Amino acid sequence: MIVDARSDGQIVAAVVAGDVDSYTQLVHRYRDRYIRFAVRMVGSPDEAEDVLQSAFVRAYRGLARCAEPERFAAWLYTIVVNECRTYISRRARREQRIVYDDSRLEFAAAEQPADADMWREEIERALGQLPVDQREAFLLKHVEELSYEEMEEITGASTSALKMRVKRACERLRELLEGVPQ
Amino acid sequence: MTNDKSHFGPPAGKADDRTEFIERVSAALRAPEHVSERFDDRVMGAVRAASLEPRTELKAVTGHGDRVAQWWRRPTIQLSPVHALALAAGMAAVAFLGGNILDGAGVRAVPAPAIAQTSDTVHVVRFVFMDADARRVTIAGSFNSWETEALPLVRAATGVWTVAVPLPAGRHEYAFIVDGERWAADPSAFSITDEFGTATSIVTIGEQDTSS
Numbered sequence: 267m268i269v270d271a272r273s274d275g276q277i278v279a280a281v282v283a284g285d286v287d288s289y290t291q292l293v294h295r296y297r298d299r300y301i302r303f304a305v306r307m308v309g310s311p312d313e314a315e316d317v318l319q320s321a322f323v324r325a326y327r328g329l330a331r332c333a334e335p336e337r338f339a340a341w342l343y344t345i346v347v348n349e350c351r352t353y354i355s356r357r358a359r360r361e362q363r364i365v366y367d368d369s370r371l372e373f374a375a376a377e378q379p380a381d382a383d384m385w386r387e388e389i390e391r392a393l394g395q396l397p398v399d400q401r402e403a404f405l406l407k408h409v410e411e412l413s414y415e416e417m418e419e420i421t422g423a424s425t426s427a428l429k430m431r432v433k434r435a436c437e438r439l440r441e442l443l444e445g446v447p448q
Numbered sequence: 449m450t451n452d453k454s455h456f457g458p459p460a461g462k463a464d465d466r467t468e469f470i471e472r473v474s475a476a477l478r479a480p481e482h483v484s485e486r487f488d489d490r491v492m493g494a495v496r497a498a499s500l501e502p503r504t505e506l507k508a509v510t511g512h513g514d515r516v517a518q519w520w521r522r523p524t525i526q527l528s529p530v531h532a533l534a535l536a537a538g539m540a541a542v543a544f545l546g547g548n549i550l551d552g553a554g555v556r557a558v559p560a561p562a563i564a565q566t567s568d569t570v571h572v573v574r575f576v577f578m579d580a581d582a583r584r585v586t587i588a589g590s591f592n593s594w595e596t597e598a599l600p601l602v603r604a605a606t607g608v609w610t611v612a613v614p615l616p617a618g619r620h621e622y623a624f625i626v627d628g629e630r631w632a633a634d635p636s637a638f639s640i641t642d643e644f645g646t647a648t649s650i651v652t653i654g655e656q657d658t659s660s
Contacts, residue, residue: 302480323498326499390477408471
């Protein structure tokens with residue numbers, strides 16, 4: 267793909283003006299940034315891609331309502347977070363257990379040292395047992411390394427609420443992972 | 449390539465107050481993930497399909513809008529929705545006034561708002577927005593597919609903008625757009641933050657109004 271030197275704001279303006287093809291630049295810029303968060307939230311790379319695709323399409327539909335086009339990345343992050351929540355909520359209502367992609371884990375087992383593989387598996391299982399808001403807060407804070415101010419912006423929750431969620435997530439992860447060989 | 453304004457993510461260096469255990473957990477989860485080869489094609493296929501649908505929200509918003517939080521500085525007055533029969537009499541007077549609105553250039557005739565003639569009851573709501581510095585104000589909402597330019601407000605007096613909109617019964621979301629770039633919720637109405645992080649106001653017509 268040819269690197270596009272335009273700013274996010276310029277690309278947003280072009281897309282809103284009718285240049286749909288320019289939107290692919292935004293997809294290319296941010297797909298890798300947000301896929302990891304989506305995978306960790308929903309537990310499956312395939313499902314995470316579906317969620318991320320839905321987020322990009324939803325962002326396209328609402329592009330004219332992006333109040334600060336130069337901050338498209340943050341605005342898109344809000345949509346990705348909401349899409350993950352919605353997907354998880356719908357999946358829970360279908361009474362499906364959160365099952366991680368077994369084929370992916372088998373591949374990982376074949377390629378990675380056994381100890382590292384088990385540790386990663388256990389972490390992902392523990393993460394899947396956290397309430398959605400705690401999982402989300404933990405990932406944003408300690409994996410995506412956002413500030414609480416940034417987390418406030420994209421989740422809509424207060425800093426005090428986010429800190430409590432992160433604290434409880436850390437405590438619960440410690441309980442679940444205590445004794446697992448690292 | 450992204451510009452500095454769009455940076456949103458981890459700062460350089462290690463975060464503070466992170467225990468060793470949490471750091472080990474986090475480090476494992478920070479392993480990169482990648483989308484499949486056809487991800488971009490699938491997304492753009494869906495986007496192009498969406499672009500062929502009747503345009504709803506995709507309209508130009510020029511410039512860089514202020515943070516919507518600025519709306520609280522601009523007090524507005526919104527008249528509560530009333531029953532269509534009661535408003536019909538009121539609208540007759542409003543139509544008279546609407547035809548003689550004075551702006552900075554003098555008296556200007558403004559066509560009275562059209563009221564849909566349907567078998568369902570249609571209520572007419574007058575929205576009022578106050579902003580002494582605005583040059584142009586429009587209203588967009590769920591009732592007009594969020595068209596940002598279709599419903600301009602008229603300056604009824606210095607700093608007072610108004611428009612009457614016929615609405616069917618039900619719940620409607622809306623926001624004002626100032627000078628084509630700044631989205632503003634109605635401080636006198638019940639407001640929410642929509643899925644795009646924008647503050648929008650709610651008016652409920654035809655049933656007990658709990659929106660203000």
